[in-house]
Amino acid sequence: MKNNVKKEDMLLYIVTDRSWLGESTLEEEVCAAIDGGATFLQIREKDMAHQDFLHEARNLKELARAAGIPYVINDEVEIALEVDADGVHIGQSDGAVAETRKKIGPNKILGVSAQTLEQALAAEKEGADYLGVGAVFSTSTKTDAKAVSFETLKSICSSVKIPVVAIGGISEENLLELSGSKVDGVAVISAVFAQPDTRAAAQKIRKLSEKMVKSND
Numbered sequence: 045m046k047n048n049v050k051k052e053d054m055l056l057y058i059v060t061d062r063s064w065l066g067e068s069t070l071e072e073e074v075c076a077a078i079d080g081g082a083t084f085l086q087i088r089e090k091d092m093a094h095q096d097f098l099h100e101a102r103n104l105k106e107l108a109r110a111a112g113i114p115y116v117i118n119d120e121v122e123i124a125l126e127v128d129a130d131g132v133h134i135g136q137s138d139g140a141v142a143e144t145r146k147k148i149g150p151n152k153i154l155g156v157s158a159q160t161l162e163q164a165l166a167a168e169k170e171g172a173d174y175l176g177v178g179a180v181f182s183t184s185t186k187t188d189a190k191a192v193s194f195e196t197l198k199s200i201c202s203s204v205k206i207p208v209v210a211i212g213g214i215s216e217e218n219l220l221e222l223s224g225s226k227v228d229g230v231a232v233i234s235a236v237f238a239q240p241d242t243r244a245a246a247q248k249i250r251k252l253s254e255k256m257v258k259s260n261d
Contacts, residue, residue: 047206048131048153049173053114054209054229055257056250057084057176060104064237071103073242078111080236080246083229084209086133086155088118101127116153124148131155133176136163145171157211159192164200164208172206176231179212180222194225201226216245219252223259230256 058077062070074085085108089097101117105127108115116131117124121144124132131153134144141156148154156167157176164175177197192212201208210222211231219230230253239245 047173048151049114049155049207051207051228053084054174054207054227054231055083055253056081056246057086057209057211057229057231058082058236058246059086059088059118059211059231059233061088061233061237064234068242070100071107073237074104074107076242077236077246078107078113080243081250082111082236082246083113083250084231085113085115086118086231087115087129089120094123097123098127101129105129114153116155121147124152131173133157141167141170141172158200159196161196161199161203164204168204168206174207174209175200175204176209176211177201177227178210178231180210181213181215181218194222197222197227198225201228214249216248216252219249220256223256226260228257229253 060070087101087104101123105115114130116133117129118133121132132148133155135157145154153173154171155174155176156172158164158167177200178192180192180197207228209229209231210227214230214232215235232249235249236242236245
């Protein structure tokens with residue numbers, strides 16, 4: 045099976061969170077993040093009605109397509125298929141990787157969360173296109189996220205052939221601590237969407253991510 049994701053797609057992976065919106069719309073904030081250099085978009089909604097989710101997903105899909113960046117839905121496989129998103133991202137408790145791959149077919153992106161080397165290797169074997177590994181730092185966004193050590197992150201990156209993005213508590217202040225881990229980029233929420241200027245925040249994180257990734261060479 046071909047891989048549907050490139051390593052450079054992981055540089056600045058943004059995950060939506062409407063709790064930070066203020067007076068802006070989600071579309072406006074996502075546009076600002078894309079303008080600032082986002083390379084991948086994941087839409088994550090935990091408490092939205094189905095029809096509202098579909099409407100939002102279609103709008104954000106158009107933004108991602110116009111920018112030429114990959115776009116996936118978190119967890120909701122049926123919505124991802126209904127709106128013809130580029131793919132889906134699932135966690136360890138969201139169903140078997142192989143089963144999800146069968147549902148979405150070979151040409152859609154399948155991202156999988158992993159906290160251990162065993163989970164990472166299994167996900168790759170079962171058809172994941174990329175891995176989201178974390179939480180690499182403590183995070184208020186996902187309070188049940190288990191910590192992943194630098195050593196585990198590095199071991200995963202060295203052991204799989206698919207791209208790996210680090211997630212969890214990543215900020216402008218700590219991002220460069222991931223240097224040397226061989227990770228392909230960072231996934232962020234509050235580091236971009238909770239900041240006063242979303243576009244400027246995205247630009248800063250993108251530059252830091254590029255610097256961090258270059259340290260892997």
